[in-house]
Amino acid sequence: MNTIKVNNREFNVIKLLGKGKGGYSYLVTDGRREYVVKQIHHEPCEYYQFGDKIQSEINDYKKLEAAEINIPKMLDVDKENERILKEYVDGDTIYDIVLKDEMKKQYVEQVKDMCSKLYALHMNIDYFPTNFIVNDDKLWYIDFECNDYMEEWNFENWGIKYWSKTPELLKYYNEHKE
Template identity: 55%
Template sequence: MLELNSCVSLGGKTYRLEKLLGKGKGGYSYLSSCGGEFFVVKQIHHEPCSYYTFGDKIQSELNDYSRLKASGIRIPRMISCDTKNERLVKEFIDGPTVESLAQSGLLMPEYIEQAEEMCRILYPLGLNIDYYPTNFIVRDGLLYYIDYECNSYSDEWNFENWGKKYWVNRCLSGEEK
């Protein structure tokens, strides 16, 4: 874990770590500033995860980003990557998460429709994404998948059988992951 208010350098720029945005299976994400703009710095971690097997995490991030970018779904642009220190910088997508919208009773049907549209793009490519509701941000009425994780398609982990139920049922009941 990186220290808040410290700075990291990537791609010839210095980013100040302002706030911890969250911890996922693969890393910590920080709201960071550089030149008056906000970005996300993700630091890969190697903490154990009982339900997921990893290979080379930073290479997986790069490979998954390439696949998702090629798919055309809305994701944050990758700004820079430091494979040696296992860090990357992403575009910051400002807005509420699907989880916070659901918990506030503001999860609109059009956000579910937009997720289903992503599925119509991803499934023929043989891909699932991590449909956990904190991985989606709404900005200006548009849904963005802010993680880069994607896996081979399986019915068990598709939106209809896992993600959608999680969005609608568990988020609204306030259950934790």
């Protein structure tokens, strides 16, 4: 894929950034700026049930925006082709930072600050470290997925297991390295 359209705007694809349970994210450019285009996919996911994925992304974005946590701006939605254009936040993921032994205490403090805002609204986000980017020492949640709060899936009980070189993170790394 060399180009991708979001509504009537065409973008040159620079590279695949990653694949999640709901879609593929591509770094793209219009020749002036870089963006991310998320292309929704409908591949099966054994541990997560989806409804209308594109509408869920829109609804979740609005909830996260209202929660006032750092997320990239949703710039456009192409419902017909199930594509989302969003702001590109440059930086390393927490996953890469952990693997390079460059983790800083302030990143965990920042995610805990996000948690305090989210828990007050009875929400969880996907705390897996590939969903977080550090840009100028500021933590960004780059996914738009959020769910009703469940203690089992909060940061302290689930997410923290992947924010350092724990057995869980190393197992994931060994199963997904290229």
